[in-house]
Amino acid sequence: MIDALGNPSSVLLLGGTSDIGLAVVERLSPERGIDVTLAARPGTRRDEAVKRLASRGHLVRTLDFEATDLADQERLVAEAFPAGRDVDVVVLAFGLLGDAELLWQDPAAAAEIATVNYTAPVTLGVRLAEKLSTQGHGVLVALSSVAGERPRRSNFVYGSTKAGFDAFFTGLREALRPSGVRVVVVRPGFVHSKMTAGMKAAPLSVSPEQVADVAVDAVRTGKETVWAPEPMRFVMSAIRHVPAPLFRRLPI
């Protein structure tokens, strides 16, 4: 259970090598070690993530997770919620950015990003909802993106997946409300993580740790939808209302 100070005892990170996800786990329990399950593809990145969290005193276990393998989700979720063991916080942090120009011209690339960023989160969301509502508590943190608020020409396939992702988890929040389970939707702008390595940073860019601070504050205080950095909320509110002919000409 999450204690009175907002500290969880157990966390499940789906996308166990995500820079943002790992920063969230570290900030969720900075003072004491907790049970952490990293669901990720096996490899050196996962091994390094285990070492990073173990060095901070966390008890880390791993589960193999390939997001495109939808048929494997039943096994994954059963192993993530072993009998008698609750999960206090679930962080959904896997995702793909992809090559924006390839994505709208190559059906296989489009199918992959749609599966990783939308279909897999939705079907996992359904399974997680059942587990969390049965235990009767918990917080699900869903890493969305400002890219979904008004998809733009420069990366509209990614943006479209995040729009669907965001709508699903915003709706799931309402469906789960009576059960006592909370859903926090986090909408970062440009984050300096391995996903954006080598790209020119957009205005108001942030670090994974800054996103984590916003997400963890929401877990602790009960906020439901949060932007990182926080002023991005007002920027996106304005951008949503820019007329299309002008929006088309914006350098974003």
Ligand SMILES: NC(=O)c1ccc[n+]([C@@H]2O[C@H](COP(=O)([O-])OP(=O)(O)OC[C@H]3O[C@@H](n4cnc5c(N)ncnc54)[C@H](OP(=O)(O)O)[C@@H]3O)[C@@H](O)[C@H]2O)c1
């Ligand atoms: N970085 C940004 O600017 C930004 C902005 C807004 C929102 N976000 C969102 O925030 C979340 C975390 O991103 P990040 O910045 O932390 O990026 P990241 O460090 O690149 O993490 C992405 C994660 O997704 C996992 N992943 C990708 N494809 C997968 C697949 N087929 N099966 C299983 N796992 C897969 C990666 O695993 P592997 O290590 O196995 O590849 C990695 O754990 C993503 O949903 C992203 O869309 C990021």
